[in-house]
């Protein structure tokens with residue numbers, strides 16, 4: 001199974017947009033991924049909270065079912081650094097301290 005990018009449904013392709021920033025990094029790094037678009041309203045993001053412990057996008061669901069959420073700039077850097085599965089240890093994935 002490829003990784004899943006849980007993101008908002010707003011189709012803005014601007015570098016300042018957090019979801020697009022991470023999606024663009026996945027594209028440019030050639031990482032296979034599936035997009036899961038969720039609700040615009042944070043109040044409707046119960047599934048996202050179950051997955052990641054918080055209600056902001058983007059969130060990456062890794063092949064083992066764990067969730068990776070950091071500030072989108074940090075996520076994009078990690079992706080560009082060379083592949084999520086290889087670069088992220090389970091300890092670096094735990095916790096959801098992005099706002």
Ligand SMILES: N[C@@H](CCC(=O)N[C@@H](CS)C(=O)NCC(=O)O)C(=O)O
Nearest residue numbers: 008018019042056057071072073099
């Ligand atoms: N600073 C955060 C911002 C994340 C963010 O605002 N994401 C949007 C979707 S693109 C969101 O979930 N907004 C809902 C909210 O702020 O409650 C980041 O860069 O990751």
